[in-house]
Amino acid sequence: MFLALAVVISMVGCVTADRAGGPRREVRDENQVSLKDESSPRKRLMVLPFLDTSDKRPQSFRDRARSAFITDLNRSGELIALDSRELGIDLTKMMDPAGGYKMSDVAKAASALGVNAVLEGRILDIRVQRKSDNVGVVRQLTTGFEVVAQVRVVTTRGGHEIFNTVKTVILKDQGVRVAERVETDKFLQNNPEMIEVIVKDAFLDFSPQVLAALEKISWEGRIAAIQGDRIYLNVGKVSGLQMGDLLRVMEDGDDIYDPESGTHIGRAPGRLKGTLEVISYFGTDGAIAIIHSGSGFKENDRIEIY
DSSP, X not given: OOOOOEEEEEOSSOEEEEOTTSOEEEEOOSOOOOOOOTTSXXXXXXXXXXXXXXXXXXXXHHHHHHHHHHHHHHHTSSEEEEEGGGGOSOGGGGBOTTSSBOHHHHHHHHHTTTOOEEEEEEEEEEEEEEEEOSSOXXXXXXXXXXXXXXXXEEESSSOOEEEEEEEEXXXXXXXXXXXXXXXXXXXXXXXXXXXXXXXXXXXHTTHHHHHHHHTTSOOOEEEEEEETTEEEESOOTTTTOOTTOEEEEEOOOOEEEOTTTOOEEEEOOOOEEEEEEEEEXXXXXXXXXXXXXXXXXXXXXXXXXX
């Protein structure tokens, strides 16, 4: 059977992209990713285990889709996508009644690792639609595989949601079959490779929008330890820090709430304590700095590019 793949993604606006030797895809988005200065520090995004509204589909679909998604984000060079296993906590205890993560709680835990945002991905639905000629024993059949996926991103500083989008991905398989009746669930079970392909594709198409969303937040790191005149940072060469970079050391500001509604408005800017100069690297992605100006620095103080 000759297999032709055509993927259609439904969003607002219209941009058409073709891949040589592969599926023709229509991507409709509003967000465009701007080019990033290669010397700029890279933000850290923690990708949580993908969720599924159905407990009947294999965990492997979600695991492989997340692995491919993390690889794709890291390949961009614009951020560092991290596996949530580095948190060292039981995420099953951080679920809300609707079946998603308690993102504000996860964000607080991730902020200690110098993570700037956390991402939740979820499969909302997988459907199969089959159409054939009305007459004849040998019929032309068209099978449509449809995956509905959702991704949302929350900042670790303040727990603000900066991205929440649902996409539908459709893959069509055209071929000739002897007349048959196949139930959707059975068809999904018998075609795991096909379903896995579009589950991966559904999440990979979020990459440009996620990168654009992270442009809205500021890069930051933390002081990990202080030993004498050496200050150890939890971000380093991999995160994009350069030797000689000057960093501002900031206190965390207070959370501000609306006095009438009690709604969280945001966090006020903290006090500037001073500046540090990067002089060396250590570990997998850490840096060593010395005091350039100011005093009173302590562990977990926030650092920003000067």
